[in-house]
Amino acid sequence: RKEVEQDPGPFNVPEGATVAFNCTYSNSASQSFFWYRQDCRKEPKLLMSVYSSGNEDGRFTAQLNRASQYISLLIRDSKLSDSATYLCVVSQGGGADGLTFGKGTHLIIQP
């Protein structure tokens, strides 16, 4: 069983729409959760951390359900520039541990 599972997509979404991604993780000892964004031929960059209480950053909202070991990302009013691969990432600890990545969900925003 893969440690972090995501729907690879691609998700083809019209500009301005709302899109949601989900991910599940298998290691119940995971303590830290993130969404990273990776553009084509670029390194991953942190989009946002995910907290149990849920958190929002502009058009982006992330939720964590520890009981179900499930993480979500919601993008509202999607822009063409949101087209990228979104990586669900977990870690067992703080900064001392490496990250475990999902394979990513490909998002294509269409004009």
Added chain:
Amino acid sequence: SAVISQKPSRDICQRGTSLTIQCQVDSQVTMMFWYRQQPGQSLTLIATANQGSEATYESGFVIDKFPISRPNLTFSTLTVSNMSPEDSSIYLCSVTKETQYFGPGTRLLVL
């Protein structure tokens, strides 16, 4: 934040040879990591580069194949030894400074 550079940015190598990749950070960091991203796949942690001691390798990765050096808190090297076409991948250095930052990656093609 942290600014990370890697050398070389890309290389094409013959099977059986070795390549050393350098990672330089613009400030001192405690935790440095090396990841691999194979074509169409997500990132996989190879090892944690420890300053002053041997690197800590993840399951499936060994020191003889991927020797790592960490002479100080701003620099690390990863060597890909006795390369085969299966080693063709992007190799990324990462550091933790409040969050994890990634270098631009080294694209390796082994013929």
